[in-house]
Amino acid sequence: MRGEAQAGHLPVSQPSAHLPVLYTQVLEGLQVTENGTYLDGTFGRGGHARGVLQKLGQKGRLLVMDKDPEAIAVAERDFAPDPRVSIFRSSFADLLHWDATADGLDGVLFDLGVSSPQLDVAERGFSFGKDGPLDMRMDPDSGESAAQWLARAEEREIAxxxxxxxxxxxxxxxxRAIVAQREKTPLTRTAQLAELINQVVPRGKDKSNPATRSFQAIRIHINRELADLEAGLDAAVARLKPGGRLAVISFHSLEDRxxxxxxxxxxxxxxxNRRLPEQQAFVPTLSLVGGAIKADEDELAANPRSRSAVLRVAQKLEVRA
Structure with a gap:
């Protein structure tokens, strides 16, 4: 159970539930300072954000974003009473449009991909292991669902x-199988799509469900995840103060690349290239903080979903003209 809030502030004790992926490594990477301003661009259920808030003093600020209304509802419930916290429902790709970031940030965190609550709720349509509406939108109020896209997309686009x-x-x-099936019956349920893929693709030696890669691909496409990541990285670096740090957790090779x-x-x-005219001297904007950081054996044993997580951290440099 969470402790009781005092003086309108968020209780700082960490919940007894399992910690978010790479929790300790993220906090070490961000190097949170007492009076700094930090942005969690993927609030989820607030695990990393709570850790950052624990380290902030009275003058520190925590900005949290998420495009999932359920995540924002949790943020409003658990974090809004704390005057140090500001909440904004949007993709981190739009962080430049949030006035609260205009004065600069001392640290930014992106925890990419689908969250455990999204996977665990069948009605969100992310999981091939739970039957639910074939939706997959992180923001269910925006864009088209997976079912709508699969109903209209050409075979080549799907492939x-x-x-x-x-x-x-x-x-x-x-x-080809999807297009043939939709001519008979619309694909509206996750179980329908998973069963169709299982009929087309035999289970491999690793015993993973043949629908795994297709569900990932459709989810990334529906949510424009890679395009948002590229925009979000640019926006984060633009808003970081010199010395500020950007930490990004990815869960598959496309994101990490x-x-x-x-x-x-x-x-x-x-x-x-000696054959080309000499270019203007390179001036670095970032400094790498270590290399790829992965979960240790203890975390892997406690949380199997951390197996594919990779954390990278970079620090913004002061660029002199």
Whole structure:
């Protein structure tokens, strides 16, 4: 149970439920200072945000964002009473449009992908293991659902999405089956889609469900996750103060590749080519803080979902003209 709030402030004791992924490593990476301003761009259920708030003093500020209305409802319930906290429902890709970030940030956290509560609630349509409406939207009030997209998309577009975002080798075969099935019966349930994919793709040696990669790919496409990540990284670096840190947790290779390449682009000079005219001297914007950080054995044993998590941290440099 959470402790009782005192003087209008959020209780600082960590809940007894399991900690969010890479909790300790995130807090170490952000190096939270007492009077700093920090943005959690993917609030979820507030695990990392609560850890940051514990380290803030009376003059510190915590800004939290999420495009999921259920996450925002939790933030309003548990965090809004604390005057140090501000809450904004939106994608972190839009953080530049939030006036609260205008004075600069000392740290930013993005915890990418789908959250455990989203996976665990069948009605959200993220899980092939639980039958529910084929939705998959992190913001159910915006855009089209997975069912709506699958009902209208051309076979080639579906195949391209499955290959690009899920690295699904049987993408064309699955897309063909989806188009053939929807001519008979609309695909409106997660169990329908999972069963169809299982009929098309045999279970591999790793015993994972054949629908895993397709569900991931469709979810990424529906939520524009990779495009939002690229925009969010630019926005975060723009708002970070010199010395501020950006921490990003990713859960699959596509996300991690974008983060790694982005950090390297701003931290390392590109290789020179003696055959080309000399370019203007490279001025780094970021400094890498270590390399890829992964869960230790204790966390893996307590939380199997942390197995694929990768944390990368970078610090903004002061760029002199």
């Amino acid at each position: 391209d999405v499955l290959w690009t975002y899920g690295e699904e080798r049987a993408s064309r075969k699955i897309a 974008i983060v790694k390449q982005y950090f390297n682009k701003l931290a390392k000079a590109p290789p020179s």
